Amino acid sequence: MSGGLVWIFLRRSLSREPYRIVRLSAWSLAEVVPAFAGGHAVARAVDDGFAAGRPGTGLAWLALLAAAWLLAAVAARQILLNIAAVVEPFRDDLLTRVVSGALRAGRDGDAAAVARMNHQVELARDALGAIITVVRSFVFTLVSVAIGMMTLAPEVVPLVLPPVLLGLGLFLASLPALARRQRDFIVADERTASAVAVMAGGLRDVSACGAEVRVAATVGRQIGDQARAARSLARVTATRTLSLAVGGWLPILLLLAGTPWLLGRGLTAGVVLGALTYVMQSLTPALSGLVQGLGVSGVRLAVTLERILGDQGPPESGGPRRRPEGTRLELTGVAFAYGPKAEPVIDGLDLVVPEGDHLAVVGPSGIGKSTLAGLVAGVLRPTEGSVLVGGVPANETHEAVRALIPQEAYVFHGSLAENLTYLTPEAPAEAVDEAVAAFGLAGLAQRFDGYDTEIDPAELSAGERQLIALARTYLSPARLVVLDEATCHLDAAAEARAEAAFAARGGTLIVVAHRISSALRARRVLVMDGTRVLVGTHEDLVGASPLYADLVGLWVDHRLPQGIPTPSPRP
Numbered sequence: 001m002s003g004g005l006v007w008i009f010l011r012r013s014l015s016r017e018p019y020r021i022v023r024l025s026a027w028s029l030a031e032v033v034p035a036f037a038g039g040h041a042v043a044r045a046v047d048d049g050f051a052a053g054r055p056g057t058g059l060a061w062l063a064l065l066a067a068a069w070l071l072a073a074v075a076a077r078q079i080l081l082n083i084a085a086v087v088e089p090f091r092d093d094l095l096t097r098v099v100s101g102a103l104r105a106g107r108d109g110d111a112a113a114v115a116r117m118n119h120q121v122e123l124a125r126d127a128l129g130a131i132i133t134v135v136r137s138f139v140f141t142l143v144s145v146a147i148g149m150m151t152l153a154p155e156v157v158p159l160v161l162p163p164v165l166l167g168l169g170l171f172l173a174s175l176p177a178l179a180r181r182q183r184d185f186i187v188a189d190e191r192t193a194s195a196v197a198v199m200a201g202g203l204r205d206v207s208a209c210g211a212e213v214r215v216a217a218t219v220g221r222q223i224g225d226q227a228r229a230a231r232s233l234a235r236v237t238a239t240r241t242l243s244l245a246v247g248g249w250l251p252i253l254l255l256l257a258g259t260p261w262l263l264g265r266g267l268t269a270g271v272v273l274g275a276l277t278y279v280m281q282s283l284t285p286a287l288s289g290l291v292q293g294l295g296v297s298g299v300r301l302a303v304t305l306e307r308i309l310g311d312q313g314p315p316e317s318g319g320p321r322r323r324p325e326g327t328r329l330e331l332t333g334v335a336f337a338y339g340p341k342a343e344p345v346i347d348g349l350d351l352v353v354p355e356g357d358h359l360a361v362v363g364p365s366g367i368g369k370s371t372l373a374g375l376v377a378g379v380l381r382p383t384e385g386s387v388l389v390g391g392v393p394a395n396e397t398h399e400a401v402r403a404l405i406p407q408e409a410y411v412f413h414g415s416l417a418e419n420l421t422y423l424t425p426e427a428p429a430e431a432v433d434e435a436v437a438a439f440g441l442a443g444l445a446q447r448f449d450g451y452d453t454e455i456d457p458a459e460l461s462a463g464e465r466q467l468i469a470l471a472r473t474y475l476s477p478a479r480l481v482v483l484d485e486a487t488c489h490l491d492a493a494a495e496a497r498a499e500a501a502f503a504a505r506g507g508t509l510i511v512v513a514h515r516i517s518s519a520l521r522a523r524r525v526l527v528m529d530g531t532r533v534l535v536g537t538h539e540d541l542v543g544a545s546p547l548y549a550d551l552v553g554l555w556v557d558h559r560l561p562q563g564i565p566t567p568s569p570r571p
């Protein structure tokens with residue numbers, strides 16, 4: 001998942017300024033001029049200069065090489081600036097996603113969690129910058145050295161390139177194991193830190209209760225786990241040294257051992273020295289940079305992204321996100337207040353919503369409909385009672401299972417396709433087409449010449465933004481969808497089409513109704529009337545709830561559109 005997202009973010013930042021790639025490549029070419037010229041210049045300096053008794057010529061060749069290094073220094077500066085221009089938008093996009101994830105998960109009050117994630121995003125940004133630097137440098141150096149050697153003396157190529165590629169292969173093969181061990185080590189390290197912090201905070205109590213031995217055993221176990229993880233990581237890290245030995249040093253050994261053979265084939269001492277220069281000056285440092293850089297930064301990026309995107313941090317209960325058995329919703333004795341001293345907005349609510357139900361929530365403004373939506377979607381935690389989705393507390397269920405769409409739709413700078421597949425980057429094109437058709441977005445796509453043009457959210461109407469957010473959720477795997485007046489900027493027909501699309505899609509649908517017509521489309525209706533909550537079909541409630549009858553009556557009087565069944569008369 002994280003690899004795909006890095007790719008999406010990178011593609012987005014590169015597509016904003018595609019010439020960056022061209023510039024980066026051009027400066028990379030300039031940077032490897034000394035790598036290409038090194039072997040030739042040394043060979044000429046020895047053969048035509050120093051060995052031929054013409055030191056001036058030798059020095060001239062070396063001066064030429066020095067000039068190439070100066071050019072490389074200028075290029076290195078430009079490369080740094082261009083890489084920064086690529087990774088900074090990546091950082092911005094990632095941070096936006098992480099912070100909105102934290103807000104969605106109701107951790108807006110937890111400034112420390114957001115600051116921690118911010119720090120992790122910075123680490124990911126630095127790691128990505130380092131990866132681009134070393135991978136790019138290795139590829140350009142390898143190609144230029146290969147061309148340099150072939151034009152200088154093709155005989156040396158079989159002595160150099162096979163071990164380099166073997167070392168590279170060894171290293172790449174060890175990367176997945178390295179990532180796993182690194183992640184295990186980070187987790188063990190965090191557990192130790194947390195165990196030690198808890199112990200330090202309670203030292204006085206530990207001592208007062210005489211629990212030293214027990215606490216020392218618990219923390220000791222944690223430290224033992226961390227030591228084992230560190231040893232295991234060190235063992236895999238040793239393969240890095242092996243790949244460097246094979247790829248970086250074996251070619252030198254082969255060149256030195258093969259010198260008599262090379263001289264026998266008519267190569268001069270200068271050419272052999274030139275070949276050695278290629279390996280020692282360019283190839284070995286580039287491979288070493290790749291192995292160190294990718295081994296540390298690559299693994300760090302993978303682990304950091306997995307942590308910040310995979311679960312967006314642990315749920316407030318501290319346990320991992322859980323996948324529930326279905327989406328049957330069960331609220332038992334639920335109370336919720338916005339502060340310890342505030343009046344509860346919801347009090348003693350019992351409610352069961354079977355899997356696959358379509359429930360509309362209606363009630364006067366400020367009665368607590370959004371609060372209920374937040375509780376059901378796991379964004380808010382009940383002050384009392386429990387909200388279970390498939391038997392799991394709603395705030396602990398995996399985020400992919402549930403979706404809450406608020407009134408203000410979230411659309412970001414990016415293509416329509418990226419906006420639609422934000423929750424399902426791997427969605428097939430046919431599914432995207434189907435969602436576009438289901439929500440009447442074809443006209444919008446046409447206006448932007450297809451799905452791939454970047455859109456500016458400010459240029460969309462509030463209704464268009466809502467349609468995009470709805471289609472995005474429609475495409476997502478969420479089986480519990482809560483629309484909290486998510487269609488309030490749509491006209492009645494578009495709203496009806498959106499609700500029908502979700503109802504046909506399957507899964508549980510809960511709609512906080514903006515228009516009472518939403519209640520007529522739902523299988524059941526929940527009326528919030530003060531602290532009283534009534535649930536039933538439209539027909540039941542018209543008779544049982546004066547408030548509902550009023551809401552329906554007002555709507556019938558003023559806005560009954562054609563085609564909607566006339567509700568039963570008030571009792």
Ligand SMILES: Nc1ncnc2c1ncn2[C@@H]1O[C@H](COP(=O)(O)OP(=O)(O)OP(=O)(O)O)[C@@H](O)[C@H]1O
Binds near residue numbers: 364366367370372
């Ligand atoms: N973040 C908050 N902090 C404090 N009080 C809040 C907060 N959010 C909502 N409330 C209060 O809780 C009550 C219920 O609000 P809620 O938004 O759930 O009602 P609603 O029925 O969705 O209203 P509307 O139909 O106007 O959107 C209101 O009195 C509101 O002022």
